[in-house]
Amino acid sequence: MKKFNFSLQKILEIKEQLLKNLKIELTNLNLECRNIEDHIKNLKVKFKSIDNEYVEKTYKSISTGEMLYYKMLMESILKQIEVKEEEREILLKKMSVKRQEIISMNIEISSLEKLKEKEMEKYNKEFMRKEEIFIDEFVSNKSMSNKYAI
Numbered sequence: 777m778k779k780f781n782f783s784l785q786k787i788l789e790i791k792e793q794l795l796k797n798l799k800i801e802l803t804n805l806n807l808e809c810r811n812i813e814d815h816i817k818n819l820k821v822k823f824k825s826i827d828n829e830y831v832e833k834t835y836k837s838i839s840t841g842e843m844l845y846y847k848m849l850m851e852s853i854l855k856q857i858e859v860k861e862e863e864r865e866i867l868l869k870k871m872s873v874k875r876q877e878i879i880s881m882n883i884e885i886s887s888l889e890k891l892k893e894k895e896m897e898k899y900n901k902e903f904m905r906k907e908e909i910f911i912d913e914f915v916s917n918k919s920m921s922n923k924y925a926i
Contacts, residue, residue, distance in 0.1 A: 780895075782892045785892075788885065791881060791885050792885060795878065795881045798877050798878045805870055809867045809871065812863055813864060816860045819853055819857045819860065820857065826846065826849055826850055827850060829846070830846040
């Protein structure tokens with residue numbers, strides 16, 4: 777009897793490779809998201825530092841030009857934080873979509889593997905049935921040859 781061959785094996789392998797690629801993409805998105813979050817934290821620290829410096833200088837004496845400079849600088853940092861938070865939100869949506877793709881790919885792979893198991897079971901049952909037939913024929917031929925040999 778010929779060796780077991782799953783007819784959809786190539787599709788299964790391709791889907792497994794696609795799943796691996798999706799997981800790599802998700803990992804890259806996670807890394808990018810962490811980088812953006814770190815950048816947001818750094819901007820917030822920078823903002824707090826500049827704000828403290830501004831408050832400290834206003835207690836002493838500050839020129840209108842310096843006051844404008846600090847206000848513009850803090851507004852610029854707040855705008856950068858806002859932009860980075862929007863980028864993070866976009867990335868989070870992409871990550872959510874990627875997770876859904878991974879889930880659906882896992883489901884597809886799982887169904888293909890179950891189908892493969894069923895086909896393997898059928899193959900094994902057929903193999904065992906043919907083995908039994910072969911053994912029965914062998915035993916009956918052996919007993920027949922023993923009868924004629926006597």
